Amino acid sequence: SPPASLxxxxxxxxxxxxxxxxxxxxxxxxxxxxxxxxxxxxxxxxEWPMPDPDGKYMRGSIIDFMPDPLTPLFSSLAxxxxxxxxxxxxxxMMGISRLSLADNYLVTINGYAYMNxxxxxxxxxxMLVKMLPAMPRLLINAAKHWxxxxxxxxxxxxxxxxxxxxxxMETGELWxxxxxxxxxxGRYLTTLQVDSLGIAxxxxxxxxxxxxxxIRREGDPLAPTYLLGSxxxxxxxxxxxxxxxxxxREQDDLAAYLQRTPPSQLVNRWxxxxxxxxVNVETWRTWQERFRAYLDQYGHxxxxxxxxxxxxxxxPTPLLQTLQVFIRGEGRDPHARQQRLAEQREVAIEAVRxxxxxxxxxxxxxxxxxxxxxxxxxxDSIFEIGRGYPALRGMLLELGRRFVKGGAIAExxxxxxxxxxxxxxxxxxxxxxxxxxxxxxxxxxxxxxWRAAKRVTxxxxxxxxxxxxxxxxxxxxxxxxxxxxxxVIQGVGCSPGRVTGTxxxxxxxGDFSQMQPGDVLVAAITTPAWTPLFAMAS
Numbered sequence: 001s002p003p004a005s006l007x008x009x010x011x012x013x014x015x016x017x018x019x020x021x022x023x024x025x026x027x028x029x030x031x032x033x034x035x036x037x038x039x040x041x042x043x044x045x046x047e048w049p050m051p052d053p054d055g056k057y058m059r060g061s062i063i064d065f066m067p068d069p070l071t072p073l074f075s076s077l078a079x080x081x082x083x084x085x086x087x088x089x090x091x092x093m094m095g096i097s098r099l100s101l102a103d104n105y106l107v108t109i110n111g112y113a114y115m116n117x118x119x120x121x122x123x124x125x126x127m128l129v130k131m132l133p134a135m136p137r138l139l140i141n142a143a144k145h146w147x148x149x150x151x152x153x154x155x156x157x158x159x160x161x162x163x164x165x166x167x168x169m170e171t172g173e174l175w176x177x178x179x180x181x182x183x184x185x186g187r188y189l190t191t192l193q194v195d196s197l198g199i200a201x202x203x204x205x206x207x208x209x210x211x212x213x214x215i216r217r218e219g220d221p222l223a224p225t226y227l228l229g230s231x232x233x234x235x236x237x238x239x240x241x242x243x244x245x246x247x248x249r250e251q252d253d254l255a256a257y258l259q260r261t262p263p264s265q266l267v268n269r270w271x272x273x274x275x276x277x278x279v280n281v282e283t284w285r286t287w288q289e290r291f292r293a294y295l296d297q298y299g300h301x302x303x304x305x306x307x308x309x310x311x312x313x314x315x316p317t318p319l320l321q322t323l324q325v326f327i328r329g330e331g332r333d334p335h336a337r338q339q340r341l342a343e344q345r346e347v348a349i350e351a352v353r354x355x356x357x358x359x360x361x362x363x364x365x366x367x368x369x370x371x372x373x374x375x376x377x378x379x380d381s382i383f384e385i386g387r388g389y390p391a392l393r394g395m396l397l398e399l400g401r402r403f404v405k406g407g408a409i410a411e412x413x414x415x416x417x418x419x420x421x422x423x424x425x426x427x428x429x430x431x432x433x434x435x436x437x438x439x440x441x442x443x444x445x446x447x448x449x450w451r452a453a454k455r456v457t458x459x460x461x462x463x464x465x466x467x468x469x470x471x472x473x474x475x476x477x478x479x480x481x482x483x484x485x486x487x488v489i490q491g492v493g494c495s496p497g498r499v500t501g502t503x504x505x506x507x508x509x510g511d512f513s514q515m516q517p518g519d520v521l522v523a524a525i526t527t528p529a530w531t532p533l534f535a536m537a538s
Contacts, residue, residue: 042448044455045110050462057107057114057462061197062189065305065385067525068508069111069453072446073396074306076420077179079106079113081186089190093138093145111450112458139203139370142195143377150191151384157184158388166398174395175427181388181395182307189305192381200371200378207371214360221348222497227371229342232379234528237298238334241319241532244290245326253279254287255327263320263513270316291316301529302386303509308416312529313390318512322532330517331535383528399423408436409443417443489522501538 050057062082070079083105107114161177169177208223216223249255257279258266269276270291275284299313312319325331352364400415403426409415415423422439429436489503504519506512512533515521521537523530 042452044452048109048459048462050109051104051107052118055116055118055462056465057109058117059112059114059458059460061115062193062305063106063113063115064525065302065527066113068304068306069450070108070113070306071308071416071450072419073416073423074308075108075111075113077423078182078186078305078307079108081183082106082189083186084183085186085188085190086193088187089194093191093194109462110456110458111453114458114462138194139199142199143373146191146195146377146381150188150195151381154184154188154384154387157181158391161388161391161395164391166394169395169398171399171402171427171430174399175423178392178395178399181392185385185388185392188387189385192385196374196377196381200374203367203370203374207367210363210367215352215356215364220351221344224495225348226345226368227375229338229340229345230372230376230379231338232376232528233298233383234301234379234531235334235338237301237383237528238531238535239338240294240298241323242326242331242334242535244294245323247290248287248323248327249329251280251283251287254283258320259324259327263317263324266320267315267317270320294319300386300389301383301527302389303527303529305385307389307393307396308413311386311389311393314393315509318509318529319532321513321515322535325517325536334535337535379528399427402430403436406430406436408439410440414440414443417446491522494526495537499538506533 086105104116107116157180161181164177166174204227207226211223211226248258257276261269261276270288275281295313295316299316300311302311303309322331349368353361356364396415397412400409400412403409403415403418404412406426406429408426409418418426418439426436428434489505499520501518501520502516503522504515505522506514507524509529515533515536517536518538519536521533
């Protein structure tokens, strides 16, 4: 703190050297009145009021992709699109034209997304007469439907907008494109619930039960061993990043620069025209082309479903951190890891087939085939959820820049803190050359409320039930806060085996730099965008 004399406005004394210690004494002060003290934070919520007091709500399934409170624009634009997507998918795949819970399929409570699990009598009737009889057909056709219908349809919708430059588009056109791409994402996401997510969980559970009850002996590997080693899109992305790092290692000047430069600086420099000192110009240009090509192919994988959160294509900081690890030679070779897992899988399968025959062999082969098909499909389909996000986020951010220019918001990113109706009103005003309403104070209040909600862990169920539709609730839901006791963290082990190491608890991509080779990765959720960290995890 500066001396009181400075705060009274007196002349700043010159820095002087102390003869005793040979030190120079400096005074640091603010040159203007303090006018921007942060607003006091509000208290986090303690009550969880349900939209329907008699309803049932749960956090599971696609809610896993929404671990944080949602931003207002995602809540008001994307959640209805996901509900509409569910209606269209049920009609397309099962002939169910109306399901009441699709009207408010996803809701928010204290900003957190919840799935409506309050099935009416009509809903249960449709499930019995339509959904259950359709399950065998869905099991047979699901993979084909994703490959030939759901995924191509989403890609086609994205490609119609992908090549347009947001800065050259009309304001109304930007908003139209954002709506179209959000609707395409919502339809694709709900199709996954039928095509891959639910079936993958079910077939993996079925195979595990058959293996544990009828096949496994003492000393045999765990059930996940039989499902690992496939060449999924997340693994392809990890291998491509590793290969890029190996090329960088061969360029001594580039490797030295990439290793000594913090990722936060690399993010700001890698696309620029300036060539770093000491790096060959041609080498640097080639590196830019290769990294850009990588982001074009794999940078749409999402960390969170909320499109307010940056994707790797827009903030590649976590990728650059992993790239540095590979360049230093500290990460494990994903090619070798995949090959080792595939070999272990095949050895384990052959061992079972050599000693098991008859009905048990038939059950093993059939359930294993289903589980392998759909677990691989699950990884590929999840990786593609963000296929439209580069264009979608680009258009929304361009709207944000225009709103900033019009005085409605302070930063382009603040567009995500507006509600759908507010964006529509701003778009209409800009199209008619009308003044925009100043929404900055409203946005700051919403941010404070979001930060408060972020400090709590939402209940997994509202109200808490032991069973859902007669099935134990823990089948659908993750381990909750109430299950954590003392110094033990309970969760789901995603890698078979046992290892000792530092438990590195990561809350999101902002924590990726904390990951060290050999750590045990602990997280509330991982999506395919987290895969590069697996090279470091023991």
